[in-house]
Amino acid sequence: MASRRQSLGLAAAGLAGGLLALRQGRGLILPSATAAAKPIELLLPGALTQGGWLRGRTTGQALSLDGRPVALADDGMFLIAFDRDARPAALLTAQLETGGTAELPLTVAPRAWQIENVNIARRGGGPTDDFMAIRAPELARIAAARALQTGAQGWRQKFMWPAKGRISGKFGSQRVYRGEPGAYHSGLDIATGASGTPYVAPADGVVILAAERPFTLEGNLLMLDHGMGLNSAFLHSSQLLVKEGDVVWQGQVIARIGMTGRATGPHLHWSMKWGDARLDPLLFTGPMV
Numbered sequence: 001m002a003s004r005r006q007s008l009g010l011a012a013a014g015l016a017g018g019l020l021a022l023r024q025g026r027g028l029i030l031p032s033a034t035a036a037a038k039p040i041e042l043l044l045p046g047a048l049t050q051g052g053w054l055r056g057r058t059t060g061q062a063l064s065l066d067g068r069p070v071a072l073a074d075d076g077m078f079l080i081a082f083d084r085d086a087r088p089a090a091l092l093t094a095q096l097e098t099g100g101t102a103e104l105p106l107t108v109a110p111r112a113w114q115i116e117n118v119n120i121a122r123r124g125g126g127p128t129d130d131f132m133a134i135r136a137p138e139l140a141r142i143a144a145a146r147a148l149q150t151g152a153q154g155w156r157q158k159f160m161w162p163a164k165g166r167i168s169g170k171f172g173s174q175r176v177y178r179g180e181p182g183a184y185h186s187g188l189d190i191a192t193g194a195s196g197t198p199y200v201a202p203a204d205g206v207v208i209l210a211a212e213r214p215f216t217l218e219g220n221l222l223m224l225d226h227g228m229g230l231n232s233a234f235l236h237s238s239q240l241l242v243k244e245g246d247v248v249w250q251g252q253v254i255a256r257i258g259m260t261g262r263a264t265g266p267h268l269h270w271s272m273k274w275g276d277a278r279l280d281p282l283l284f285t286g287p288m289v
């Protein structure tokens with residue numbers, strides 16, 4: 001056991017070097033095909049940063065991230081991701097067939113979020129009872145949708161942009177009202193300049209929520225499960241072209257951009273979550289080209 005831990009320590013040190021290379025744009029050096037399978041192996045692409053994600057493979061029978069179980073595919077592949085406010089240290093632990101464990105410490109790089117200080121008071125007062133009477137069932141439906149496990153395989157894919165246009169809002173950006181932080185922006189906003197622009201599924205998925213009528217904030221909300229706890233939500237659509245339970249393929253037109261719900265102009269708000277972690281869609285697609 002001691003020697004195993006020692007060798008994993010070396011593997012982790014190698015990983016740190018690889019990540020340095022990643023930041024410098026040289027990419028991780030992957031082990032050669034002839035090398036013995038490591039208990040936990042991280043694979044590109046992905047990013048060990050707040051709001052980012054990584055795919056990997058394990059020879060273990062079970063895997064956990066900071067003590068919470070991580071879903072494993074039949075081939076040992078897995079996805080892990082890091083919340084916008086994730087702490088810098090994380091630990092992957094694999095339960096091995098031999099009965100032992102293998103650990104891989106991870107360093108999650110912080111991001112410089114766009115913070116805007118404004119000299120106005122934060123809007124006071126909580127939600128009214130009337131609002132919550134409508135809102136509570138909407139939130140319950142969103143939570144129920146996120147709890148569904150569909151077996152979708154989109155998590156294995158390189159994501160594509162659902163639509164191309166101007167990025168009118170970045171993930172993670174936040175306003176601070178006279179020193180009091182407001183909620184950060186939970187998604188990425190894409191504006192094409194008009195309502196009605198079709199948008200596509202960024203990866204394979206299953207429709208887990210398709211609003212029949214507009215939600216108070218999200219408007220015509222559409223949600224896709226991509227498998228392994230990863231899901232997308234698309235807000236403010238003018239029209240949904242799929243229904244709950246539909247299997248959709250990457251690139252398939254699923255809805256049209258709009259400004260239903262709380263929106264000041266037509267745009268697509270795309271947010272992604274892995275479990276409770278809020279993620280930056282930009283780190284799934286790469287830059288818009």
Ligand SMILES: [Zn+2]
Pocket residue numbers: 169185187188189268269270
């Ligand atoms: Zn938005």
